Amino acid sequence: MHGDLPGSPTTWQAIRDVMMRRIRTRAYTPGSLIPNEAELAAEFGCARATVNRALQDLAASGFLDRRRKAGTRVMEAPRRKATLDIPLIRNEVEARGQDYEYRPLLREIAPPPGPVAARLHLSGGETMLHVQSLHLADGAPHMFEDRWIVVDTVPAITGADLTRLSPNEWLVRESPYTHGTMEFQAVAAGAAAGPLACAPTAPVLSILRIxxxxxxxxxxxxxxFTPAFRLGLEL
Known part of the structure; x- marks a missing residue:
């Protein structure tokens, strides 16, 4: 019996918090088996289902490894699951205390380039909306965006006014998604050099999102993003 029970922690959230504290203080050491659900339910004075819910949450957060017939172990190195949260560029700029501006540069219906079609698992004959735009902070270039949108999936985009509202904002507000991927890479500015007002060889951060x-x-x-851009992530 541990002496860390605050009153009667009978909710799954309270049990999760106690278990998390034991993991962090090494009462449960990395790689070790923790007591089974029946033992924990007896300790906490609650139903096994309540304990199960708490352990499921800790496993989903990457702190426990649960396996049938093998028990539940504390992870040697906790794995935190990353989630895809698509930011609004406007909000990012304004959060820095800067004035945001959006400039549409290109809008056309065109077949996707081979690499785009391949990444989206398309045949290449689909109708796609190709848009390019520039996002500015305090009047200076902040981010150049080159976007392809599958019209068959989001037909309403063809009637959207993207002269004032960026594709970024329209899609975040109007087009729900189930999953996606993001890739980060340092590249030469290349074709983005003109909009970003930098040299074609200047190193910039590129983010590919699908x-x-x-x-x-x-x-x-x-x-x-411009060469001076710095990316911050919350862990």
Whole structure:
């Protein structure tokens, strides 16, 4: 019996917090087996289902490894699951205390380039909306965006006014997604040099993001940030 029970922690959230504290203080050491559900339920004075819910949450957060017939172990190195949270560029800029501006540069219906079609698992004959735009902070270039949108998945995009509202904002608000991927890479500015007002050889951060609605691809967007841009992530 541990002496760390605050009153009667009979909710799964309270039990999770106690278990998390034991993991962090090494009462349960990395790699070790923790007591089974029946033992924990007896200790906490609650139903096994309540303990199960708490352990499921800790496993989903990457702190426990649960296996049938093998028990539940504390992870040697906790694995935190990353989630895809698509930011609004406007909010990112304004959060820095800067004035945001959006400039549409290109809008056309065109067949996707081979690499885009391949990444979206398309045949290449689909109707796609190709847009390019520039996002500015205090009047200076902040991010150049090159985006392909699958019209069959998001037909309403063809009637959207993207002269004032960026594709980034329209899709975040109007097009729900089930999953996606993001890739980060340092590249030479290349074709993004003009909009970003930098040299073609200047190193910039590029973010490739692809989103899906189940099996249907929604968008393929490549974002290029100015050389001075710094990316911060919350862990």
């Amino acid at each position: 989103t899906w609605m189940h099996e249907a691809a929604i968008t393929h967007v490549q974002e290029y």
